[in-house]
Amino acid sequence: xxxxxxxxxxxxxxxxxxxxxxxxxxxxxxxxxxxxxxxxxxxxxxxxxxxxxxxxxxxxxxxxxxxxxxxxxxxxxxxxxxxxxxxxxxxxxxxxxxxxxxxxxxxxxxxxxxxxxxxxxxxxxxxxxxxxxxxxxxxxxxxxxxxxxxxx
Numbered sequence: 006x007x008x009x010x011x012x013x014x015x016x017x018x019x020x021x022x023x024x025x026x027x028x029x030x031x032x033x034x035x036x037x038x039x040x041x042x043x044x045x046x047x048x049x050x051x052x053x054x055x056x057x058x059x060x061x062x063x064x065x066x067x068x069x070x071x072x073x074x075x076x077x078x079x080x081x082x083x084x085x086x087x088x089x090x091x092x093x094x095x096x097x098x099x100x101x102x103x104x105x106x107x108x109x110x111x112x113x114x115x116x117x118x119x120x121x122x123x124x125x126x127x128x129x130x131x132x133x134x135x136x137x138x139x140x141x142x143x144x145x146x147x148x149x150x151x152x153x154x155x156x157x
Contacts, residue, residue: 013038 013034020030046054 016037017027017030017034020033021027025033
């Protein structure tokens with residue numbers, strides 16, 4: 006940091022001319038010199054600070070762009086992994102559903118065969134019972150007719 010030239014002697018003379026005591030003027034001049042040296046910045050200091058801040062901003066911008074590219078690449082990778090995983094899961098579901106449908110078809114075909122066989126058996130049983138009833142009714146009818154013929 007550059008120092009600012011501050012003429013303490015001239016400042017003290019002006020204070021004495023304004024009715025300050027010599028001790029007051031010197032003390033005030035030294036305090037002002039210390040303040041100027043420690044607290045005030047020169048135009049050059051400000052330009053140096055601006056240049057340092059500009060450089061730091063460029064470094065931060067480069068780092069931010071790099072981080073954003075890395076983040077983008079990571080996100081693309083994650084999206085692709087998700088897409089692959091979802092595709093695999095969908096294919097597994099499709100395969101499972103196809104297998105379940107085939108099992109249902111097999112079960113239905115088997116059950117339909119069993120039902121058809123049971124229905125045929127039931128129909129044969131009913132045919133037999135109907136034949137027996139018809140025969141019994143025929144015998145009863147003939148017996149009644151024969152009895153009526155004998156009576157008449």
